[in-house]
Each structure stands twice: as structure tokens, then as C-alpha cells.
Amino acid sequence: SWVTQDSVLITEWNGNNEHNKMRRGFVAFGDTTDVSTLPSSGVVRYTGSLHGWFTYDKNLESQVIVGQVEATVDFSTRIVTLTFSGTRLNDSSLTVVPVSLTSTLNLGAAEFANYFSGIASNTNVSGGASGRFYGAVGAGSSGTGPAEIAGIFQLQGVGNGPVSIGGVLLKRM
Numbered sequence: 001s002w003v004t005q006d007s008v009l010i011t012e013w014n015g016n017n018e019h020n021k022m023r024r025g026f027v028a029f030g031d032t033t034d035v036s037t038l039p040s041s042g043v044v045r046y047t048g049s050l051h052g053w054f055t056y057d058k059n060l061e062s063q064v065i066v067g068q069v070e071a072t073v074d075f076s077t078r079i080v081t082l083t084f085s086g087t088r089l090n091d092s093s094l095t096v097v098p099v100s101l102t103s104t105l106n107l108g109a110a111e112f113a114n115y116f117s118g119i120a121s122n123t124n125v126s127g128g129a130s131g132r133f134y135g136a137v138g139a140g141s142s143g144t145g146p147a148e149i150a151g152i153f154q155l156q157g158v159g160n161g162p163v164s165i166g167g168v169l170l171k172r173m
Contacts, residue, residue, distance in 0.1 A: 050068065103129055
């Protein structure tokens with residue numbers, strides 16, 4: 001994850017107005033799985049963690065969240081089922097936040113066969129999620145597939161909130 005804040009003190013404009021703009025984001029990097037090595041059939045399961053930011057009102061400061069994530073990849077149907085669970089504030093309160101969901105995402109084709117994306121939503125928020133496969137294809141207890149998945153999500157409620165962005169990291173089971 002990354003965070004940046006731009007500040008400008010505008011004393012020339014008759015005051016001490018300070019403009020602050022906080023920007024946040026996620027990036028995954030590593031050796032992406034070569035599309036020519038991806039299986040054309042079979043189901044593989046992945047588990048991992050979710051990290052991000054959440055606010056109940058997009059005009060208010062966000063808080064750090066964590067959760068669990070599971071993915072089931074069906075290489076025959078080219079469908080990834082992504083499930084976020086246990087999403088909560090990463091502080092002493094451990095307050096549950098409305099980011100838990102299950103979404104069906106589509107694997108790309110041809111040179112984008114190691115990339116998936118789609119709509120992610122629940123009754124409180126909607127948006128999108130996407131991800132890529134990383135590492136070599138190998139066998140695990142749940143089947144044969146790439147070693148890892150990394151991805152991002154962006155979710156927003158109606159009006160001023162709630163809002164959440166984040167990233168996910170998963171390993172083949």
C-alpha cells in the first residue's frame with residue numbers, strides 16, 4: 001500500500017489556508033504467471049488476507065481494515081469466485097465493517113488470461129475487484145495452478161459513503 005499527502009500553504013492569498021489532499025492506493029509486483037503455462041481445466045483454491053482503508057462517510061478520514069479472502073478459480077469456465085470475510089477495523093475495537101462479500105469475476109483471454117476482473121458488491125457497497133496470478137504453475141492440495149494471486153478492490157455506498165479500497169494477497173492451497 002502507499003499513502004501520499006500534498007499540502008500547500010497559501011499565505012499570499014490573504015490567509016493561512018492550507019490545502020491537503022490525501023491519496024491512497026495499492027500495487028502488487030512480482031513475476032506474473034506466463035499465460036502459456038495456465039491450466040485450461042481444473043479448480044484451484046487460494047486463501048489469504050485483505051488489507052485496506054474504510055470510512056462510513058467519504059468526506060471523513062478513513063481507518064485501516066483487515067480481513068480474510070478466499071478465491072476459487074475454475075479454469076474450465078474461466079470464473080474466479082472471490083470471498084471477503086471477517087472484515088474489521090485493525091484497531092483495539094475490531095469493529096466489523098460492511099466489506100464482506102462474495103463476487104464472481106471473469107478471467108481474461110489470450111494475452112490477458114492471467115488477469116481477472118468484475119463487479120464486487122453487497123447490500124451496503126458496490127464497485128469492482130481485479131487480480132492477477134503470480135509465480136510458477138504447480139500442484140497444491142487443492143489442484144494445479146499458479147502459486148499466488150494479488151489483487152485490488154474499490155467499493156462505495158450510495159451518496160457520501162461508506163467507501164473502501166484495498167488489496168488482497170492469496171496463496172494456492
